[in-house]
Amino acid sequence: MEFNLSNLTTEQRNKHSLQIDKMTTYEILTIMNSEDSSIAPAVRRVLPQIERAVELTYEALNRGGRLFYIGAGTSGRLGVLDAAECPPTFSVDEQLVQAVIAGGPTAMYKAVEGAEDDGEEAVNALLERGLSAQDVVIGITASGRTPFVIEGLKYTRQRKACTIALTCNKQALVSQYADHTIEVVVGPEVLAGSTRLKAATAQKMVLNMISTAAMIKLGKVYENLMVDLHASNRKLRERARRILMAITGVTYEEAVLVLEQTQQEVKPAIVMIKTGCTYQQAVESLQQSKGFVREAITRLLHF
The missing domain is CATH 1.10.8.1080 (Helicase, Ruva Protein; domain 3)
Known part of the structure; x- marks a missing residue:
């Protein structure tokens, strides 16, 4: 499967940072901070789409299903991070929110070359976890074209489970394979194509919203306090x-x-x-x- 990356927003050069290699440390930090200020407004523009994702996630969890995040590289790590924080924060079983990352646990600490292109690995991981029609799967890919995520969502659809795509490009390829899509466009990165920057921050904000709002709707919060926390330390x-x-x-x-x-x-x-x-x-x-x-x-x- 061939992909043309040249037209993706996440791959474009940022006109404000063309001379960043000549800047002082403070100038570098200033432009990064300035670019980061565009993230929250970009997320705000897709709040209706995030709202729908929360409702779909809540419905799945309320009927006994599970939430799966699936992604590669930084996107996959963000899924692992959000899933890992749910049990201590909300006292949910560790199986309720799970993350599938390309390359497996090793990929949390070091890049696993070629893992994001292995769609079969994604299918096998979901198969091993007994994915069912009760579950919801959120595919996370900044570019919107990661084979690992796309093949995982294809399999999810075969299992009749709910599919959500989270990407940082408009009309992303992954959107074709999801029941619902969140396309949060934050613009070109300070370093062209380095989606661990603005795109990753936006993705984390959205994942925080989805899991937190869903847990609130499940009764895990009283007022604005974590009354279902697992007091394990x-x-x-x-x-x-x-x-x-x-x-x-x-x-x-x-x-x-x-x-x-x-x-x-x-x-x-x-x-x-x-x-x-x-x-x-x-x-x-x-x-x-x-x-x-x-x-x-x-x-x-x-x-």
Whole structure:
């Protein structure tokens, strides 16, 4: 499969950085900072497309499906990063959000030559993970023409699962193989074709939005606090106490005592303090409320 890269926005030369090799350090940093200021507006322009991606992701997760990111190089690493952060942030199973990166785990630390061209590897990886029609797959490719991503999305469609493409070029090739597309165009890079710069920043912003918004819609957040965090270390246990104090107004010592009763789970601790119920009653109410703290509290107060 041959591709013409010359017309891609991500491959164009940036007119503002044509003399960057002659610039001082401060001038280099200034132009990079100036170019970065275009990223948020570019993401804002595609908020309706991101909104739809969030809804599709939420629907898949709510019906028992999983979220897969698939990508190569920097795009793949961004998928791995977002997937890895979901379990500690939202206490979800590590299988719920997964990343498939061209070249496998080794590619997180060093480039695996030719991996992005191996579409069969993408298919095999998804096959091994038991991809089903319940799942949603987000293909991440700045250029929009990465064979690894395209073949992965083709296979996903065969499995009748939802497909989303995230790219940084208009009318990208990958868009032909996705049910829904987010094309966030940030313009030519300071270094032509180096999509680890603006394109990667834009992709990370979009992935942050999709996973965070979907988890909020699944009841993983109360107010603007991470009440479903997995308090697996000292820092997170301390955060759990501070969260409980902020929401309920209890003292530090009281927060420690209640969290000991809930095995460091913040949600039932909130419900217990807000309603005066037992741990078991809090757990049952949360189960009946599908994990939504506000509903669990209301259910107990109006029982």
